[in-house]
Amino acid sequence: MLEEVVSGGGSLIIIDDINCCGRSLLKCFLAAAAHKGDSIHILNFDIPKDELRAGMDSEVAERLVFHDGFMDPLNWNGEAVLPASPFTLKELRVCIGADASPVTLVLDSLSWILLHNPVSAVCHTFQHFQRQAKSTGLNVRQIIGLLHGDLHKPAVVDSVCCLASTVVTVTQAPSSEAQGTAVVLQRRKSRKIVRATEYFTILEHFALKSLGQHQPLMKLAGEKEETPAAETDPAANLTFNLRLSEEERRAKERVLLPYHLSAEVKSSLLQSHAGVAKIYYEPDAADDVDEEDPDDDLDV
């Protein structure tokens, strides 16, 4: 499931918290996108770009385009690369510029943006940027946002997650063999919701390895599965006979019931005899077909 998400498009939000950092998973996603041939545009606010680039192999690193919002976020030194409110449709479009190859836009992190801009404005841009970019000739294949879930009110997190086609929530793994647990929620185009819980680990050069799906979510809650009561056959111990043997069935079918008529008798009864009158009726335009109100054609 997680590997399927890595290769997908649309909009993706990774939610992490203080206990489990989602940035390494984010790096997996962008490494996978880079291997696919996308150019990766990163708006980095949380950490400097060298830190983000660290550990990537050279093939991936040369595909990364940084739009630095970390060094001088509020333009105090006059060296800011990004404008003061970088997350509007127009500014974002200008920021990315022209790019021939498909673009993966990475927001590191969406939390910083949400804390510095009105929520509705951020949601608006997040929802409509792909469509708007397409109309100006830019193919934005994927938007990936990292959201620190514990920095915002749950309501804000919910509102933002409503917009994403895929939401991956990262939590700590119960055992040391896996690096984390990912709860994946995907909205398919076929109006289907897919949910899965998976353990994952991250290999060298940010290759993702899924350690298989967790057992169904509901069992996590500690609910005991009810064993269905053994089906009992109510007709098992009867003092009378309910079934027919083959002989009995044949005997039963042979009985002619009083209302059964032979085919000849039936056809003779159904045929209209000569001398029987028939009524032919053709409806007329002035016919009153409404039975409920027979006088409705009178204007009294």
Added chain:
Amino acid sequence: MFAAGGSMASSSFRRKVGGGLAVIPGTRASVHNGQLLVSTGASSLDSVIGGGLAVGTLLLIEEDKYNMYSNLLLKYFIAEGVVSGHDLFVASAEEDPSSILQELPAPLLDDFHKNNLDKEEKTTGDLQKSMKIAWRYQNLPKLEVTPAARSRFGHHYDLSKAMSSEMLQAVRCHTFFLPTECGSAICCSMGHAYTLLLQSIHRVIQQEGFDGSCPQKKHKNILRIVLQSLGSVLWGDDICCSDHPQYIHSLTRFLHALRGLLRMSLSACVISLPAHLIQNKAILSRVRNLSDTVVGLESFIGSARETNALYKDYHGLFHVYQCPRLNSLLCDVSGTKDLAFKLQRKQFTIEIVIHVELQGVLRNCLHLPPDLSDRASRSSKQDLSECSKVLNAGCAAMTAGRTHLDF
């Protein structure tokens, strides 16, 4: 009068011309209060809310958590408008209304129905030949029972197919897509989106004559208004992300004005609202008060009910929160509140939940069928309390269960 009708002077009776109310296609009068109704497109929803949606009223659908099923109901409503030849007004802040129109379910129209009937006949043909008891009927001619598509109230749809583009071209559809209406400017100043939307609806109602200002000459028609995910963050509202929103009245003010518009015009409106996201419950109850009919969808995805054996046939619960009181003090409340919905491959249906297991429990603890002796009737109260203890496990079917104790 007498002079003008010289030829008719022989009789004082005169044939009435026109025949009462001008009939609008796709509508019918309610059997309860005579209100003009339009179908919501889903026949099971129609029956739950009292036969259909009254013209001039507002239906509020509270969305399910992942917004799967509420959009489906909106599409049913739009599709019914297309088939009945009504005018449409579709507004959304999330996706382009034209893309919503592309994904409407295909109607199962008469010719299709006939084909189906023919097939049925073929299969039942052999049966009829061997008809044993009612054989006198086999020579009688078949009656045509399906009336014309347009005049019929409510249709059936196939969700697995999309509506053909020829049908869509015939319909007059006004769309409102928030990002294009606002232009490229930041449209997120509070309440501005609602003002724009209201102006747009008002313009359509006035220009197309739905309010009677320039009466529709040829034939009267209904305007169906569909507003998707009203109140969500994309409409620039903050009721979904804050307990104490900055502009607490912007949505309610909009609904108040909208209801005024609806009441004065030949239109029916369906709104979906992300109620599960609204933080301040006071706002939610105000919004419910301002709507006429309120229904809610509660899907089982991600809740413990998903695996509950009681609900294994269903995809969620269907709540009717409010029924309209139209021209009367009473509202038409359906008998049961235990409703659930399911989505099959081709259709969406709302059904009454039948608690088979629960009835079994009741039977066991009451030893049904009861012996009608004095002792039994005296101890029935005790039994009832016992029974409710058993049921305290969290089943919502107490009311359904109690009716079985009434003998």
